Amino acid sequence: MAPNINPAMMEALQHVKGYIFPNELELQWGILIVIYPYLTGLVAGAFILASLNRVFHIRQIEPIYRLSLLTALAFLVIAPLPLLFHLGHPERALEVIITPHLTSPMAMFGFVYAWYLMVVLLLEIWYDFRADIVGFSKTKTGWLGMVYRILTLGFMDTSEKSLAVDDKMGRIITIIGIPSAILLHGYVGFIFGSIKANPWWGTVLMPVIFIFSAIVSGIALMLVLYVVTGRARNTPIKTECMDAMGKFLFYALVFDFALESLDWFHRFYEAEESIDILVLLVSGKLLFSLVGVQLILGTLIPLTTLGLTQVLEIPKKPRKIMYFWSAILILIGIFAVRWNVVIGGQLFSKSFAGFTTYKPDLIGRESLLVGSILLIMPFIILWVLTRFLPPWRGVGKEISHSS
Amino acid sequence: MIPPQIWRPLGILLAILLIYLGVRSFFVPATFYQYGHFRGNSLATIASRPVQYAGKKACMDCHDTIGEKPYHSKHKTVSCETCHGPSLGHVEDPSQLPSLKPTNKEWCARCHEANNARPKTFPQVVIARHYPDKDCMICHNSKKLEKKP
Known part of the structure; x- marks a missing residue:
């Protein structure tokens, strides 16, 4: 029997710089754990954007309200998959629910997730689409009609009075949903922020930074989806909706950038023993992904572009183009944020005297291929959801009233 | 009176919660919390494995x-x-x-592949660059396992 020596580890050893502890050579959390907070961030961000319309009555973003809810659902359904692929043994996955360990933040995720999916998102979507579901249950036949009829829960009333109850319930659930969305993503930040042995992660600002970067990424995603779905459906893209989203995106990004800068000021001023290795990390291993992608491409360029749209009188068409491409850059930038947090935190040795290296595999269980599939899947689910429950205002209601 | 569109979905949520509690009582092994957050019987299972x-x-x-x-x-x-x-x-x-009966060099690499985390005095080489086409035992005497050529 030949000893089991991993050739990738032998290769990685050649790229180690300085002194590292033996268990730091191979990263425990790879590309899939980068994708996991990225997906949950998009869920929380999309939901919080939807709640702006619902709770704070921002009427301009009405056209993307229901699409945001479906987007949050499509991404939430996929969010646990990176964890499942990372851990393997899907047959053990439910053990965190069956025998939860109350001191494990990871185990608590099961409950936060279940609460957010069942009590917040599914209920809210049900109340928002109930009139449409009732309408479809009358017009659709076959198994699809059966699904719609089951989803009505046997309640077919679409009178003004009952729709008012739906609206009120939707509002109440959104109010519960905002802290829930913050809890969902704040907890992901907490998983990193609570690791006090790791100076790159262990800061109380981490959950807050995660929440704001989530809001930024969620708004950016919805802006992109609004343009793409509008183009695909050949419907006019409303400038006031784009303006409102662009404005929120700009201010959320300003806030997010300020928080991250504050974190850095804090680190520099405190200048704890870890500061030297962190500076080396940022100026070396993370130079491209942090300074290049996260800071310049994903923050400074969109900040400037979005800032210009706020202070200058730019004609509608170029303004929309500026919003769209800023949102794309922000989505790339926030991915880099997740990469820098998850991968960056494992690249330096806890001896503060050396660095290891990380290069994701192309194919395999934890690889770029699986990561790409997991990033594409929510869009496929969203497409199916929009076919099943068209979020475009009025489509379902027309059917409901005409039937 | 509570409208049906409120109590029906809430009833389903309550039913899911009750099913969860039922499933949990069925699936959690009897000795699970006996010594801590693991199945108490697992100690006996492990102890019964052949030496x-x-x-x-x-x-x-x-x-x-x-x-x-x-x-x-x-x-x-x-x-x-x-x-x-x-x-x-x-x-x-x-x-x-x-x-x-290990004789191949991958076996020696288990301990002697160069790794910064090992003490400097520990004998270690980059196996891929250290006479790559020769087995360790050709030069390092296998009888004494320590001899340097």
Whole structure:
């Protein structure tokens, strides 16, 4: 029997710089754990954007309200998959629910997730689409009609009075949903922020930074989806909706950038023993992904572009183009944020005297291929959801009233 | 009166919660919280597994002449079964040979591949660059396991 020596580890050893502890050579959390907070961030961000319309009555973003809810659902359904692929043994996955360990933040995720999916998102979507579901249950036949009829829960009333109850319930659930969305993503930040042995992660600002970067990424995603779905459906893209989203995106990004800068000021001023290795990390291993992608491409360029749209009188068409491409850059930038947090935190040795290296595999269980599939899947689910429950205002209601 | 569109979905949520509690009471093993957050019976299950390792002392009973060589060498802290594999079967029935007789260089690399995390005084080389097409044993005498060429 030949000893089991991993050739990738032998290769990685050649790229180690300085002194590292033996268990730091191979990263425990790879590309899939980068994708996991990225997906949950998009869920929380999309939901919080939807709640702006619902709770704070921002009427301009009405056209993307229901699409945001479906987007949050499509991404939430996929969010646990990176964890499942990372851990393997899907047959053990439910053990965190069956025998939860109350001191494990990871185990608590099961409950936060279940609460957010069942009590917040599914209920809210049900109340928002109930009139449409009732309408479809009358017009659709076959198994699809059966699904719609089951989803009505046997309640077919679409009178003004009952729709008012739906609206009120939707509002109440959104109010519960905002802290829930913050809890969902704040907890992901907490998983990193609570690791006090790791100076790159262990800061109380981490959950807050995660929440704001989530809001930024969620708004950016919805802006992109609004343009793409509008183009695909050949419907006019409303400038006031784009303006409102662009404005929120700009201010959320300003806030997010300020928080991250504050974190850095804090680190520099405190200048704890870890500061030297962190500076080396940022100026070396993370130079491209942090300074290049996260800071310049994903923050400074969109900040400037979005800032210009706020202070200058730019004609509608170029303004929309500026919003769209800023949102794309922000989505790339926030991915880099997740990469820098998850991968960056494992690249330096806890001896503060050396660095290891990380290069994701192309194919395999934890690889770029699986990561790409997991990033594409929510869009496929969203497409199916929009076919099943068209979020475009009025489509379902027309059917409901005409039937 | 509570409208049906409120109590029906809430009723479903309540039903899911009750199903969860029912499933939980069914699936959690009886001894799960006996000693802590694990199945208490697992200790007995693990203890009941057959012993595989004999220990260095058992090897030395017969192989004292071979055993003493590495004992005085740099490999003296390495137990016989570290390289030769679990050998209780061989102790009980000498005709059953130990599972491993490592001679290839990947085996030496397990401990001697260059790694910054190892002490500087520990002998280590980059195996891929250290006479890549020769086996370690050709130069490093396998009898004493310590000789430098």
